Structures are given as C-alpha cells and as structure tokens.
Amino acid sequence: MNDMRLGDRAKQMDDTKIRARGVNVFYGDNHAIKDVDVDIADRMVTAFIGPSGCGKSTFLRCLNRMNDTISACKITGEIKIDDQNIYDSRVDPVQLRAKVGMVFQKPNPFPKSIYDNVAYGPRIHGLAKNRKEMDEIVERALRRGAIWNEVKDRLHAPATGLSGGQQQRICIARAVATEPEVLLMDEPCSALDPIATAQVEELIDELRQNFSVVIVTHSMQQAARVSQRTAFFHLGDLVEYGETGTIFTNPEDSRTESYISGRIG
Amino acid sequence: MSTFWIVLVVLAVAALCFVLARRRALSAVDGDQRHLHSRPNYYGFSAALWAAGPALIVLALWLALQPLVVDRSVRPLVLEEDRNAALVMSDVTRLAGGIDRAIAMGGLTAQEARGLTADGLRDRLSDFGTALASEVSPGVLEAAQRYRTIEGRGALLRSILTIGLAVGLGAFALWRVAPGFRARTSVERAILGALIAAACVAIGTTIGIVLSLIFNTIKFFGLYPAADFLFGTTWAPSFGGGSSLGILPLLWGTLYISLIALLVAVPIGLLAAIYLSEYAHRTVRAWAKPMLEVLAGIPTIVYGLFALLTVGPLLMDVFGPGGALGVRWMGGGTSVMTAGLVMGIMLIPFVSSLSDDIINAVPQSMRDGSLGLGATQSETVKQVILPAALPGIVGAVLLAASRAIGETMIVVLGAGAAARLDLNPFEAMTTVTAKIVSQLTGDADFSSPEALVAFALGMTLFVITLILNVFALWIVRRYREQYE
Known part of the structure; x- marks a missing residue:
C-alpha cells in the first residue's frame, strides 16, 4: 500500500476542504491548542501525529464541534468548511455533524442490531423514502466499510456481539451511511489487532475516493501508510505540516525529526 | 455470678492474653520483628481470640438453652394443676424470683428459704416488693424451689465453664506462640468466620420470618377454607x-x-x-x-x-x-x-x-x-x-x-x-x-x-x-x- 505517488498529490493541492485560521482551544485554564493554521485538502487522507496530550484529538474534535459537549471547553479562531465558518452562530452543530462524520478510538456500536446501527444516521436525517431504499443504503455503507461479506447473513444480530475489528468497521460504515463530506477518525485502530488494523487501513485508503479523511494516530507507520499529508503537533502547537513523504524523510523542524526518530514522545 | 461479670472477666482474660502473647512473640526473637511470621499484634489478637471467642460462644449458647432445660425439668411438677400450663409456669418463675429477691434484701436466709411453707408466703413476699396473683399452692412452691436449685446450679456451672474455657484456651494459645506460628492466617480465618456469621444472621432472619408466615398461614387455612380466602x-x-x-x-x-x-x-x-x-x-x-x-x-x-x-x-x-x-x-x-x-x-x-x-x-x-x-x-x-x-x-x-x-x-x-x-x-x-x-x-x-x-x-x-x-x-x- 505505497501511496507515495507525488504526481497524484500535486494535482489536488489547491482543492482545500477545511481551512483553519488562528484556532485556540482552552480547557478551563489549560491552553490546549495554540494558534493553529491548517488547510485540509479534499479527497485526501490527512494524518495528525504527535505525542500524547499534544492536542491532536482536541483539534480533530473542533472540526465537527464535538467539543461543544464539554462545558469547560472554549474555542477561538476560525474554521471554514467550504468557505462557511462552522463556529458562526448561524451554523447548527447538528447539521454540521451530519456533514462531518466521526469514528472514535474505541468501537462504540449502539446496543442495537447491525442493521439498525448503520441505518441510525440515515433514519434521523430522513435519507431513505422507504424500506427498500434503506436496505440499499445499509448495504452500500456496509460494503464501503468492507464488512458486508462478514455480516450479510446476520444483519439483525446485535452489533455488540461482533469482534472489536468488526465493530470498528461497523462504526465506519455507520459514519459513511449518512454520506458525510469529511470523515474524522480518532485513533481508529488503537483498540484493534494487526489484522483488523490492516483491514481498516485498507478501508481508509478506499474512503479517500469519496471523502476527505482526517485521522489521528499514534503509529507513525500508520500515518506513513495511509496518509497523503501529515501534521505534527507538539504541546498544542502545529509544528510542521506538509506532504507525508516530506515529513517522514526530510522534516524541516528538529522537533519533528526527533519525534519521528523516536527521541521525544 | 451475673452474665455481665462473666463477660467482663472473659474480656479481661483476653486482654491479658493479648499482651502476654505479643510480649512472648517479641521475646522469642529478641525483639527483631523480621524473624516473626506475622507482625506482633497478630500474635496478640490470635491469643485474645482463642481466649474470648469460644468462651463467649459457649456462654451465649448456654444462656439460650438453659431456660429450655429448666422448663423441661420443672414443668412435669405442675402438670396436675388444672390451669393453663404456661400461666402456672409464669407463677413459678415469679415465685422463684421473689424468693431470690427476699434473700438478696436480707429478709430470708438461704437456710430459711429452703424450708419455706406455702402458707402466708404471699404476704411475706409482698413485703419485699413481689406481688403474686394468688395464694401459693404447695405444688407451685415445690416447682419454684426446684427451679431455683437448677437455676443456681446452672449459673455456677456456667461461670466456671466459661471462665475456665477462656483461661484454658488462652493458655493454650500462649503456649503455641512461636516465631513460625502463622498468627496472621489464624486471625484472618477468625475474621472470615465473623463475616460468614453476620451473613448467616441476615439469611437466617429472612428464613425465620418466611417460616413463621408459612406456618401461621397453614394454621389459618386449617380454620378457614383456602378457596374462600x-x-x-x-x-x-x-x-x-x-x-x-x-x-x-x-x-x-x-x-x-x-x-x-x-x-x-x-x-x-x-x-x-x-x-x-x-x-x-x-x-x-x-x-x-x-x-x-x-x-x-x-x-x-x-x-x-x-x-x-x-x-x-x-x-x-x-x-x-x-x-x-x-x-x-x-x-x-x-x-x-x-x-x-x-x-x-x-x-x-x-x-x-x-x-x-x-x-x-x-x-x-x-x-x-x-x-x-x-x-x-x-x-x-x-x-x-x-x-x-x-x-x-x-x-x-x-x-x-x-x-x-x-x-x-x-x-x-x-x-x-x-x-x-x-x-x-x-x-x-x-x-x-x-x-x-x-x-x-x-x-x-x-x-x-x-x-x-x-x-x-x-x-x-x-x-x-x-x-x-x-x-x-x-x-x-x-x-x-x-x-x-
């Protein structure tokens, strides 16, 4: 899965999906994100790497306003998706989250059947007119989640009975089923074994066809394998951002180099 | 000796055992705790538990069982009385209590008490604060005397047995104290026993309540048809x-x-x-x-x-x-x-x-x-x-x-x-x-x-x-x- 084709990347360079400018996040007195500017490209995988507590997950959760649910969290700055500032008072976070899907660190299927898990988003957003359309949506999402073949015979069995890797792919299928434009993934493989990790990574690469994917990961190999762009966070600062190949082979900042070679972290 | 004093003596023996066992354990290793299997306090607790535990359990059982035994040996004496046996038995215990009180207040010597006759006994006892419902019949007096004898003998035996048990087992526990003795294990086992006992009390009470409900319900259905109920x-x-x-x-x-x-x-x-x-x-x-x-x-x-x-x-x-x-x-x-x-x-x-x-x-x-x-x-x-x-x-x-x-x-x-x-x-x-x-x-x-x-x-x-x-x-x- 070597995606280091530089030519392929260059032609999509201008196509910015998310543009963040001067983003600061405070948890009470703690300044978690310091003045971050970043442009996330459409139909590409962007990886956020960095040591624990560096703010990469916090920044990811700013992109679909999941931090709103934490009352102590305050955000300043501007994040534009398709030229619309998502922190504008006219934007409804609920609609935003339908457009910016999210997959979490720990697989979190609802205690419902596999079918109902995937149909959850389409149902609340009214994407299907009838039962048949819903069946199609569910099947398409499960196929995109690369899990259709494993579960097609037991769609009405509880999703919580699946293995961890299968559950995580169900969660990805569930996020994909609402047809988001951006897919945020917060360490999606940290609870999975190597085989399930490989399946999910393969899946992320395929999702790039339709979505812009932002993935937070602790594994630098994973970042190198799946992403086209990489951002390195350290202590709340965005230290370096650029082509994955450049970041990993020829980093500009000494901190990036130290982290990649395993000296800090 | 009253129960209160027995308990006090047993506890004193236990406290003594605690101090002695602790000291003995320490002196056995010349004050160096590291050569003991358990910390010194465990030796103390172990000895104290040996002294107090069995003695107090025996005391409790005795107190629970003695009335039954006394009742069984006195009751045949009053069976010929043509009244409710339970009422007669309560007369007997009250009379026995009255005589004891009269002795305690100095109105009777122990010698006199043994030779009492039924005539006029009611008036004599009322001087010492015991009011009897009716004149005392010879049968009841005889039963009351028997009651007093057995009670007195029981109380004496009880004191001797309980305190003897405390001293004997305490001494045994002291004798066992040695650096290799697993005092901590034995204390832990005693604690486990206490926890189980507490759980059993809760469960036993529940079972008791249910059984009393069941038996009385059955009795009710004997008097009134279940289907009508x-x-x-x-x-x-x-x-x-x-x-x-x-x-x-x-x-x-x-x-x-x-x-x-x-x-x-x-x-x-x-x-x-x-x-x-x-x-x-x-x-x-x-x-x-x-x-x-x-x-x-x-x-x-x-x-x-x-x-x-x-x-x-x-x-x-x-x-x-x-x-x-x-x-x-x-x-x-x-x-x-x-x-x-x-x-x-x-x-x-x-x-x-x-x-x-x-x-x-x-x-x-x-x-x-x-x-x-x-x-x-x-x-x-x-x-x-x-x-x-x-x-x-x-x-x-x-x-x-x-x-x-x-x-x-x-x-x-x-x-x-x-x-x-x-x-x-x-x-x-x-x-x-x-x-x-x-x-x-x-x-x-x-x-x-x-x-x-x-x-x-x-x-x-x-x-x-x-x-x-x-x-x-x-x-x-x-x-x-x-x-x-």
Whole structure:
C-alpha cells in the first residue's frame, strides 16, 4: 500500500476542504491548542501525529464541534468548511455533524442490531423514502466499510456481539451511511489487532475516493501508510505540516525529526 | 455470678492474653520483628481470640438453652394443676424470683428459704416488693424451689465453664506462640468466620420470618377454607365468628392504588431523571438531585397527612358534589385517587434517582457516537440512551411497584377503610397492608381466623413482591450485557 505517488498529490493541492485560521482551544485554564493554521485538502487522507496530550484529538474534535459537549471547553479562531465558518452562530452543530462524520478510538456500536446501527444516521436525517431504499443504503455503507461479506447473513444480530475489528468497521460504515463530506477518525485502530488494523487501513485508503479523511494516530507507520499529508503537533502547537513523504524523510523542524526518530514522545 | 461479670472477666482474660502473647512473640526473637511470621499484634489478637471467642460462644449458647432445660425439668411438677400450663409456669418463675429477691434484701436466709411453707408466703413476699396473683399452692412452691436449685446450679456451672474455657484456651494459645506460628492466617480465618456469621444472621432472619408466615398461614387455612380466602369477593370480618375473609377486594384495592401511583411516579420520575442526567447544568444538578432525594426522606405518615388534609379535600372540590366539574363521582375525601396520587409523589424520587444512576451508567461513547452522526440531543436520548438504559429502568419501576404494594400509612389515611370491588377511582377502597393493621390492632384472640388471616395476607403480599423483585432482577440481568 505505497501511496507515495507525488504526481497524484500535486494535482489536488489547491482543492482545500477545511481551512483553519488562528484556532485556540482552552480547557478551563489549560491552553490546549495554540494558534493553529491548517488547510485540509479534499479527497485526501490527512494524518495528525504527535505525542500524547499534544492536542491532536482536541483539534480533530473542533472540526465537527464535538467539543461543544464539554462545558469547560472554549474555542477561538476560525474554521471554514467550504468557505462557511462552522463556529458562526448561524451554523447548527447538528447539521454540521451530519456533514462531518466521526469514528472514535474505541468501537462504540449502539446496543442495537447491525442493521439498525448503520441505518441510525440515515433514519434521523430522513435519507431513505422507504424500506427498500434503506436496505440499499445499509448495504452500500456496509460494503464501503468492507464488512458486508462478514455480516450479510446476520444483519439483525446485535452489533455488540461482533469482534472489536468488526465493530470498528461497523462504526465506519455507520459514519459513511449518512454520506458525510469529511470523515474524522480518532485513533481508529488503537483498540484493534494487526489484522483488523490492516483491514481498516485498507478501508481508509478506499474512503479517500469519496471523502476527505482526517485521522489521528499514534503509529507513525500508520500515518506513513495511509496518509497523503501529515501534521505534527507538539504541546498544542502545529509544528510542521506538509506532504507525508516530506515529513517522514526530510522534516524541516528538529522537533519533528526527533519525534519521528523516536527521541521525544 | 451475673452474665455481665462473666463477660467482663472473659474480656479481661483476653486482654491479658493479648499482651502476654505479643510480649512472648517479641521475646522469642529478641525483639527483631523480621524473624516473626506475622507482625506482633497478630500474635496478640490470635491469643485474645482463642481466649474470648469460644468462651463467649459457649456462654451465649448456654444462656439460650438453659431456660429450655429448666422448663423441661420443672414443668412435669405442675402438670396436675388444672390451669393453663404456661400461666402456672409464669407463677413459678415469679415465685422463684421473689424468693431470690427476699434473700438478696436480707429478709430470708438461704437456710430459711429452703424450708419455706406455702402458707402466708404471699404476704411475706409482698413485703419485699413481689406481688403474686394468688395464694401459693404447695405444688407451685415445690416447682419454684426446684427451679431455683437448677437455676443456681446452672449459673455456677456456667461461670466456671466459661471462665475456665477462656483461661484454658488462652493458655493454650500462649503456649503455641512461636516465631513460625502463622498468627496472621489464624486471625484472618477468625475474621472470615465473623463475616460468614453476620451473613448467616441476615439469611437466617429472612428464613425465620418466611417460616413463621408459612406456618401461621397453614394454621389459618386449617380454620378457614383456602378457596374462600383466595377467591372470595367479600371482606367482612366479624370477631364474633362467621366472617367472610375474601382477599380479592383487598388485592384489587392494592393493585388499583399502586397502578395510579405508578402512573404518576414513572413519567414524572423518568422525565426528571432524563433532565438531570442529560440536560441539566452541573450546578443545577448539584442542588436539584439532593432536593429531589429529600422527598424520599419524608416519613410516609407525613404523606398520609398530606393526603388526608390537602389532596383529599382538593379532589372533593373538583370531583365531589357541588365541585368545579359538577359531577358527583366522589363521596368523601378518602379515595383510591387520593392515596394513589400521594403515593405517586412519594415514589418520584425513588424512580428518578434509580433511573438517573442507570442513565448515567450508559457509556459516554454512546452519546458521542450518536451526536457524531448528527443526531440531536433528544434523538440521542430517545433512540440510544433510553433503549440502552431500558432494562435498568424497568427494574427501577418494578422496585417502585413493590414499594407501592407494600405501602401502608398513606393508604390508611388516604384511601379509607372500605373493602370493595369497584372501578371508580374516586371511591374509598382499602389494601392488603391496611387490613393487616386493622386485623391485628384490635383485641382479637391470636388463634382466631380473624387474626390469623393477617399472616395469610402478609404471605400473599410477600409472594407478590417477591415475584416482582425476581422478575425485575431477571430483566436487569437478561439485558444488561447488551452494552458492555
């Protein structure tokens, strides 16, 4: 899965999906994100790497306003998706989250059947007119989640009975089923074994066809394998951002180099 | 020697053993604790437990068994008396106690006491503060003397045995103290034994209560046909005999009032729990939850007063004759509706507090997952949180139901005392619990069916609440694993 084709990347360079400018996040007195500017490209995988507590997950959760649910969290700055500032008072976070899907660190299927898990988003957003359309949506999402073949015979069995890797792919299928434009993934493989990790990574690469994917990961190999762009966070600062190949082979900042070679972290 | 002193001596022996064993353990290793198997205090505790434990257990058993033994050897002496044996036996013990007291006050010497005659004994004893109901008969006096002899011998033996046991076992424990002796293990085992004993007391009491219910119920069914009790539709006890004791009107009243209570408590309690756990700001929650739980601390008799003095008249103003609605549904302030409404208010904190805990136990990742898909907060609550918490909520509701069924005071004051089968919720009715109270608070003979029916009623209630509780636990357990 070597995606280091530089030519392929260059032609999509201008196509910015998310543009963040001067983003600061405070948890009470703690300044978690310091003045971050970043442009996330459409139909590409962007990886956020960095040591624990560096703010990469916090920044990811700013992109679909999941931090709103934490009352102590305050955000300043501007994040534009398709030229619309998502922190504008006219934007409804609920609609935003339908457009910016999210997959979490720990697989979190609802205690419902596999079918109902995937149909959850389409149902609340009214994407299907009838039962048949819903069946199609569910099947398409499960196929995109690369899990259709494993579960097609037991769609009405509880999703919580699946293995961890299968559950995580169900969660990805569930996020994909609402047809988001951006897919945020917060360490999606940290609870999975190597085989399930490989399946999910393969899946992320395929999702790039339709979505812009932002993935937070602790594994630098994973970042190198799946992403086209990489951002390195350290202590709340965005230290370096650029082509994955450049970041990993020829980093500009000494901190990036130290982290990649395993000296800090 | 009195029991108090025996206990004191045993404890003193135990304390002495503690000090000696500790010192012996330390001196055996020249004060270097590291060569001991356990810390020095464990040697002390082990010796003290050996000294006090068996001695106190023997003492307790002795105290429990001695009256039985004495009774068995004295009772044959008074069997020819043509009165109730239990009454005669109480005369005997009182007479024996009177003689002892007279000796203690110096009115009799021990020598004189042995040669007492029945004539005029009543007057002599009354000088020392013992009033006997009738003149003493020779038979009773003989029994009382026998009683005193056995009691005295028993008390002496008891003291010797208990203290001897404490000293002997204490000495044995001291002799065993050596650096290699596993004192900690033996203390731990004694603690385990104490924990098991505590658990057995709880279980034993439950079994005892159930057995007494069962035996008295069987006795009741011997006097009154079970079919008439279980399927009778009239409840008309009369203490002169010839009562009809059908449980159905009472059961109907119980279930009707509980139903109304749950119709009030479940929606309000559940909605309050959802607000508190999902929407309320932390500061609101911090004072609202304790406030709600204060409701649970109000004694039910206060709720009963509230039903009688406030809710009843209020309902009369609306549904009674000349009321706001112009209907004549309600004849008096006490009714099923009055008791049900107030009982519902009583159950609100019960439902809301349990449901709140259950909703809070739903993992945050479920909420994040739903919100991350673009669901609103109410969609999340309705479609993810409540289904995940449902088994627990059903359990909470069933527990509330069993409380409603067992509630008494509110019913006594709020629902009236008339046992009837009626659909009108504004009629006075009564419940099983209220009738248990009224059957036992009169001066009824405890062997009449009118009093024994209380046990059958209690048994019925017990079975109903047991089934509800078992069902609630089953539901909770059956569905719990789904989100773990």
